[in-house]
Amino acid sequence: MDLGLKGARALVTGGSRGIGAAICRALAGEGAAIATCARGEDGLNAVLDGYRALGVEAHGEAFDVREPEALEGWVARSAEKLGGIDIVVSNVSTRIDPASADWWPDTFETDLMQHVRLKTLAVPHLERGNDAAMVFIASIASVMTTLPPHEEAYGAMKAGLVNLVGQWAVMLAPKAIRVNAISPGPVDFEGGWWDQVKKAQPEMYQRAAGLAALGRLGAPEEIADAAAFLASPKSSFTTGANLRIDGGLVKTPNF
Ligand SMILES: NC(=O)c1ccc[n+]([C@@H]2O[C@H](COP(=O)([O-])OP(=O)(O)OC[C@H]3O[C@@H](n4cnc5c(N)ncnc54)[C@H](OP(=O)(O)O)[C@@H]3O)[C@@H](O)[C@H]2O)c1
Secondary structure: OOOOOOOEEEEEEEEHHHHOOOOOOOHHOOOOOEEEEOOOHHHHHHHHHHHHOOOOEEEEEEOHHHHHHHHHHEEEHHHHHOOOOOOEOOOOOHHHHHOOHHHHHHHHHHHHHHHHHHHHHHHHHHHHHOOOOEEEEHHHHOOOOOOOOOHHHHHHHHHHHHHHHHHHHHHHHOOOOOEEEEEEEOOOOOOOHHHHHHHHHHHHHHHHHOOOOOOEEOOHHHHHHHHHHHHOOOHHHOOOOOOEEOOOOOOOOOO
C-alpha cells in the first residue's frame, strides 16, 4: 500500500536504534524526509546513511531530549532544514535507575514532560504542514498492574501519556493535526533491553514471550509499520487512538 508519504517531512526522536530506527526506515522507505536525534553521535552516524540510501534527505543531531533548550533548537533547525514539518513521532524513553533518589522526577521528565514540550514546540509547524500527524510511543505498561517494581514510575507516566494523546487529539483537531499513540508490548532487537535479558536471564525472556498469545516478543518493524500508517494520510479519520501492539499479551478487549 502506498501510504501517501512521498515528500512528507518527519521528525522522529530516538532514531539511532530499536523502534525509533525502524520508524525512520519505514517513513524513509515511503519517501518521507527525516530529522532524528539521539544522545550518542556514533549511533546516529551509523544509521543516517542507511536512511539516505532509501532516497530521502536525513538529518541527525546528538542531544538529550530532556534538555528543553536543546529540544527547542533541534525542532527549529529541523523545520528549517526540511522546509517544514508534517509528522512528529515522539519515541524516546530512557531507562532510569530505580535506585536513584530522583527516580520519579527523572521518569516524569523522560516519559512525560519531554513529550509535552515536543508537542508544544511542534504544533506551530504542524499547523502549516500537510496532513499533519503526531504519534507518541507509549507502552502496555500503561495498563498493567503486575509490572516489575522497577517499572512502577514508567507505567504511571506512560498511562499519563496515553491520556494526554486523547486530550491533544481533541484540542488539535481544529488545527487539522491528528494525534495517536502506540502501546507496544515487549520488543526484541539486537542491543535492546530484551536482548540483554535474553542473554542474562533467559528464563525471564521466555516468561515474557509466553505471556503473549502469539508466544513471542515483537520486532521493531511490527511497531514501525503501524507508526508509519498512523503518521500517514491513509489513517486520515484516526485520531485519539491508542493502538496496542503486543501479540495478545494484555488479555482484555481494547475498547
Ligand atoms: N523495546 C520494548 O520492549 C518496548 C516496549 C514497550 C514500549 N517501548 C517504548 O518504545 C520506545 C522505544 O523503545 P526502544 O526499546 O526502541 O528504546 P531504546 O533501545 O532505549 O532506544 C531509544 C532511542 O532513543 C535514544 N534516546 C534514549 N534516551 C534519549 C534521550 N534522553 N535523549 C535523546 N535520545 C535518547 C537512544 O539513543 P541514545 O541512547 O544514544 O540516546 C535510541 O536511539 C520507548 O518509548 C519505549 O518506552 C519499548
